[in-house]
Amino acid sequence: MSPLRPRRTETLIIGSGPGGAVTGAVLAEAGRDVLMLEEGADLALDAAAPFSCDEMLLKYRNAGVSVALGNSKLAWVEGRCVGGGSEINRGLYHRTPEYILEEWTRRFQVKDLQPAVMRPHFEACETVARVEYAHHRAPEISRRLQSGAEVHGWHAGEAPRLYTYSPEEALRSSAPPGGKQSMSATFVPRFRQAGGQLLSSTRVRRLRREGSFWIAETEQRGADGGCHRSEVRADRIVVACGAVQTPALLRRSGMTRNIGNTLRFHPMVKVVADFGEMVNRAGDYDPVHQIREFEPQIGMGCSISTPAQLGMALAGQKDAWSLVREHWQNMGLYYVQSSGGSARVRNVRGFVDPMVRVRFEEDDLALLAVNLARLATALFAAGARRIYPCIPGYPVLESRADIASLPARLRPADGSLTSVHVFSSCPMGEDERVCAVNSFGAMFGTEGLYINDASLLCTPTGVNPQGTVMAVARRNAIAMLERRSR
Template sequence: MQSAVEDADVLIVGAGPSGAVAAYELARRGFKVVCLEQGDWNLPDDFTGDKPSWELARLKQWHPSPNRRGNDADYPINADNSPLEPLLFNGVGGSSILYSGHWVRALPSDFRVKTLDGVAEDWPFTYEDLRPFYDEVTHHIGASGLEGDPSYPDAHTFPLPPLPIGKAGLRAARGMDKLGWHWWPAPNAISSRAFRNRPACQRYGACESGCPAGAKASADLTYWPDAIAAGAVLITGARVRTLTTDENGLVAGAEYVDRDGHWHHQRAGITILAANGIGTPRILLNSASSAHPDGLANSSGLVGKRLMIHPYASVYGTYDEDLESHLGPAGQSLQSLEFYETDESRGFVRGGKWNLMPTPGPLNRVLWEPGTDWRDGFGSSFHDKLSSTFGRTLEWGITTEDLPEESNEIVLDPELTDSDGIPAAKINYQITENNDRLLDFHIARAVEAHEAAGAVSIHVDRVVRDSGWHLLGSARMGEDPKDSVVDQWGRSHDIPNLFVLDGSNFVTSTGVNPTATIMAIALRAARHLADNRHNQVSAS
C-alpha cells in the first residue's frame, strides 16, 4: 500500500471537535500533523435553513441519523437493540455541523460520582484541573453566555453576551420564578455578535440541520482554519478501516480507502482516534489481529463497553399567545440545573439538565405522530392545529445522566457493512432502572413548570428516539489498566503511541451536553503530549 503523504509525526482519525482541537494544538507546537476524515467540507450555503426546502431536507439530506441520511461518507449502525437512534455527522467539523450548540460545562460533582454517590467511578482529574481548558476553548470558539450562573463554583466568562431569550424565554422564566426554581440565560456555541470569521446569529432556528449563516461555532469554522494555517494536513474522503502495528507492537498508522476506491496507508509516529463514541471502538475492534485478537488497546475487555447516550425527554407546553417560538437559536434560550445533583429521597442518583428549546417550522407542528389518527391532520384540522401551535409551543428538553453499564455496548455487526465492505457497528443498549426513575421525576417537574407558566396543553415525549447525540464512555479513561482503556491523557495503557481523544474516554456521562468537555479534555491532553514529546514512544 502507498503512503498518502510523507510520514507524519501525528495522525488524527476524525475531523470533529476533538480532532480539530488536537490538530491545532499539535501543529502550532511544531508537529507534522495529518488528519483523515471520511466526510468532506460543507459550506454554509449547502445548508437549507434559509431556504423553503429546509424542513423537508432535514428529514433526509440533513437528518442527524446516518441510517436515515445515507450519504456517501456515512456508515450504517445497527440500532435495532436500542431505544435511542445514534446521531452523528461525518464531515469536517464532525457532529458539530448538526449539533444544537449548547455550550455547557460539566459540574464539579460529575468528576466525583463514586465518592459522592457510591456509583460508577471517579474521573482521574477534577473540575478544577479542567477549568483553564474550558476557559481557553470557550474564548477561542466565541461562545455566547452570561457570567455568574450560581450552579457553578466559578463565575466563568464568555467572549460574547448571551443570545436573546425572547418572548418564549420570558414566559418560561416566569413559571420557574413562581416555583422558585433555578434558570439561567443559556450558554451557546453560537455568535450573538460577529466574532472573528463568523457573523451574528440570524435566528433561523435551523441549528440542528446546519447553520446557513455560519454563526454556529462548528469545528470547521473555529479550529480547522487555524490548524491548517499552522501546517496541519487534512485529507477528506478518507475512510479508515484499521490501524496497523509494527514489529514492536506500536501503532504504525492507518489503512484507509479514498472515494475512488483506492487503498492507502498513512504512517505516523503517534496516532489519535477522534472518531466519536461509535467510530473509535469500531476502528479498534476492526483492527483485531493475531497479536490483538480482541482488537487494539483492549486488554481490559472494555473497548465498546459502558456506552452512555443520555436518554432525552421532551415536555412540550402550548400557550394562549404567540411567543415567537419558531425563532432560533436551537440552540437553547434558558437552561436549568435545579434538579442536577443527587437527592436520595427521589429514589435515584444523579440528575439532569433542562434546556428551553424553540419549536421552529410549521411542518414540525403538524407531522403525524405514532398512535394518533392520521386523518386528524388534514383539512380544517390541519389549519386548526397549525394556528393553535405554531409559535406558541415551547419545549423543556431534559438531558438525563446515563450511568455506565457493561451491558450497554458497541460491537461489530456480524453481517452489516458500510459501502466499502468494512464491518459496521451494532449498539446493544437499554435504559437502566435508575434512569427510568430519573426520567419520570424530571418529566413530572417539567410538567409543573409549564403549568406554572400558564400552558393550556402539555404533551410529553418520554424518550425521544432521535436523540442519541451523546455517544460516550466506550473506551473509558482511568488509572488502572485492568479497568480502563486509556489514562487521563487519553493514552492507551496497552499501546503507548495510541491515544483516544473523543467522548469515548468519558468515565461517566455527566448530565450535560458534552462537547465543551470533550474539547477541553482534548486540549488538555494534546498540550500534555506536546509538553512531554521527548518522553513519547513512537513507531519506528
C-alpha cells in the same frame, strides 16, 4: 477500487469533531506534522439549513438514523462531516461541573483533572470558539421555561452557546445575525493555517502495527463516486471518531480491553406545549434556557421548535398537520434528560456499521417519568394551555390535574427515548480494571495510540458535553507534546 499512494505523517488524527479538531490545532500550532482524516464531507457551515432534511442527509451520520436496540430503544444523532457533531448541534456550552471532575478523579483515578488544572483549558478553548449568552435575544419559548421554573422556586437559567451574537446586525436585519462557533469555523481553520492537512471523505477501515509505525488502512470516496484504498503510516495515531465509531474502529483493529463496553447517553423524552398565544417566531434564535434544579440526575430544557420538529414530535397525534400548521407559533418543544442506561458497541461480521445494544433499568425509566410530570408542571405554570407528551399512547394534558394520569414509569416498548449526546465508551483513568486508556488518552498496552474524544469521558456530564470534550482534548494534546502521557 483503485489504490492511492500511501502517505506518511508524524501524527495521524482520525476524526475532525471537537476532540480531533482541538487536538489537531494544538499539535499543528506546535509545529508538528499532522494529517487529519474525516469520514464525512468538507462542507460549508451553511451548506444546508439547520435541522433540515438536507442537513440530515448531508451532515448527519446515517442520515440521522442511529438506533440502539435492547430492552428499550434509543435513537441518537451524530455528525459526519468536517467539524463532526459541532456542525449539527445548537452549541449549548457548559464547563464540566466540578463534582463530575471530582467523581472521575475518585472513581477512575484520573490524574490532573482538578478544576484549577482544567480552568486554563476551558478558557483557551473559549477564546478560540467564542461562548456568548443570548440574554434579551432568547426566544419566548425559551424564557417560558425559566418563568415556569421560577413559579416553583426551581433553579433555572440561560446556557451560553458557542455562538457570536452581533447586536449591530440585529438592528439592521430581522434575520438572526452572528454565527455558530462550530469546529469548521474555529479550530479546523487554525489547524489548516498552522500547516495541518485535512483529508475529507476518507474512512479508516482498521489500524495495525508494523514495526515502530502505526498503519491506518483507508478508503477515500472520490469525486467520481469511486472508492480508493490506501494506507497512512504514522508514528502516532489519535483516534477521535466519536463515542460510537472510536470503539468500533479499535475493536475492528483487535483492541477490545474496556473498549465499547460502557457507552452512555443523556436519554430524553419530549413534550410539546401549546401556550395559546404567539411564543415561537420564524427566525428566532435557538432556545437556551434550562432547568437545573434536579442536576446531576435530571436536566430539562427547550428544543429546536420549527414546524418540522414539532410535526415529527406530534406525528402520533390525530390531525397533527393542521395542529402544527395552525398553531406552531404557539408551541414549543421541551425535554427531560437523565443519565440512565448503558450500552455496548460491537461490530458484526459482514456489516460496516457497528451495532449498539442498550440496557435501561426500571429506575431509569421511572426517573424520566417522574420528571416528565415535573416538566409539565413547570410548563403549565408558564402558561401552557395544553401539553402533548411525545410518547405513543400518552394522554394530552389539558390541565395540571391531568398530570396525575401520566404513567409512573415509561414502558420499554414506548420507543420514545432519544439522545443528542453520546460518550464514555472508552473511559480514561489509571484504574486499568475499568479504563481503556490512561489519564491522558494513551491506550494501555500499546505505544503511540491515543483516544481523544467524547469516548474518554468517564461518566455522563449531566450537561452538554462539548465543552468537556474540547478542554480534555486540549489538556491531552499538550500532554502529548510534553511527553507526559507515557
